[in-house]
Each structure stands twice: as C-alpha cells, then as structure tokens.
Amino acid sequence: MSHSLRRYRLSLVSSTVWPTHSRFPSAARSDGRLASAWGWLLLLLLLSGVLLSAGVQAGGEHDHVELTPERVLNQTAIPVYGYRVVHTYPHDRTSYTEGLVMLNGTFYEGTGLYGQSKVRQWEPASGRILHEASLDSRYFGEGVTVLDGRVYQLTYLENTGYLYDQATLERHGGFRYVTQGWGLTTDGRHLIMSDGSSAIQFLDPKSEQQVRRIFVTDAVGPVGFLNELEYADGKLYANVWQTNFIAVIAPATGKIAAWIDLTGINPEPAVLVYPLVLNGIAYNPATKRLLVTGKCWPNIYEIALTERKNR
C-alpha cells in the first residue's frame, strides 16, 4: 500500500506542477509582470502539491498513531473493559505465537521466526501435540485460521499463504497476496487478514482474493499495528502490537466498539519483554470466553471481561 501511495503522490506532483513549469519561460520573455504572476502561481501550486501529498500521507502510509494507554483510557466514548482469569492452560515456551484458534476441543497454533515457524494442533489440558508441520527456513509464519476443513497460514514478508488439511496438517498448496501477513481469522465466509496497518482485508477463501477492506478507527483516528485476530459472535478482536490492548471491532465498519485492557496479565514482565509481547486470541465456544496468550508465554489464559475502567 505504501509504495502505491508514494507513486500516486509523485504522479500527482508531476502532472500538476512540472508541465506548468515547463511552459513558464515563454511567458517570462513576453512580460516581466506576467512572469512574476506565474512565479507566484507556480509557488502556490508547489505548496498545494506538498500539502496534498502530506494529506495523502496522513491518511494512508503513516496511520500508525501511537496507541498509548492514555489515548485509550482518557476517553469515555468507547468502553474499556478489564479481565479476570478463569482458567489457565499450559503453553509451549518455545512457541513464538502468531496465530491461535480453538476448535473441537483442540488448539491450532501458528508460530513465527525464520527457521522455527510451524503450525501445530495440540490438546489444551496436556499440551500434547497431535499434528505438526514446519515451514521452510525462508518463511516466517504468521496468523492461522481454520475454514471448511482447511488450515490457512500467512507468512510475514514472503507474500505467501499456505493451506493444510485440518485433520492431518498435510500441506495442500498455497496462495499469494501483496501485503505483509500478520493476523488471520474467519467469519465462516471470508478469510479476515491484518497486515500491520489499520486495514483489515476480507478475502474470498476459494480464490484468496480481496472482497472488501475496512480501516480500523477509534475516537481519535486510525489504529494501526493490528496483529493477531479472532472473530467471534459477530465481533472482530485484534491484538494491537506491543500494547496490552485488544480492540473489539465492528466488522462492517471498522469502528472500535470496545477495548479490553490486559495490563498485568503478563506473568513475567521482567523477562517477557519485546518482542515477547501479548499476541494470540482464540475463542472457546463451550464457555463463550476469550483465550489469550503471548509470544513464548508459559500459559494461555481463558478470561472473563470485568466492568469498564473508564467513565
């Protein structure tokens, strides 16, 4: 997205400003005052080009307005909920979690890092691995989801997704996309994908082509760095990278309907620092509760939401 916007800005400047400039010398020879007027006009055009360029930039490339706790907690338009841990599951501390799903009483998890990326299915209570597949060391695994008997897995910078058999995790082909790959989930009809910006893409699972796109905003503006995703009960949940916040997003509009503040859930804040941040959201359909974890964290936490913190 950023490269296409940069090209758009360049073409905008070249088509409006430079053709005028190339015609300017003949006007200057005929009348000095006219030349002066043209000069001012040229300056105005240049300035407007710069301002327009800045506007495009603000709306697209640089939409990563920093999501501070103050930004979330000091507003009252969007409720901010706390949490209570109701159950704890073990989690493999070597798993650099990029995607987490609970299905049929098992976890599907996708992990990252070059040379260590995997997708695996395992039992929540014991941690026993049922099936596992590794990515080639050139690929950094990202989000995973399960739809129509297939497990889908994104990769970070490789513009490549992979498909696996849900029952065996045998690989059955792949697909391509143009953005970075971050989080992945499904509403049962579409693959829903984040790419590190404020954009969320909805893909047709048969063609893996984009059907529509939303931009996620709170009361202040765009919210970027959207990472692991989970769709449940008509809501889209997204980890905001390097924060303790999960955004609860309206899938139709991209508007943030609520925040979940998971501050304090990190079990070892002195050890589990960047890049071992909160990342991983699943949904337990039996209890109707969210499950959350972080990269290389020792546990997955099933949580209940508690009353709002901002009034």
Ligand SMILES: [Ca+2]
């Ligand atoms: Ca998930």
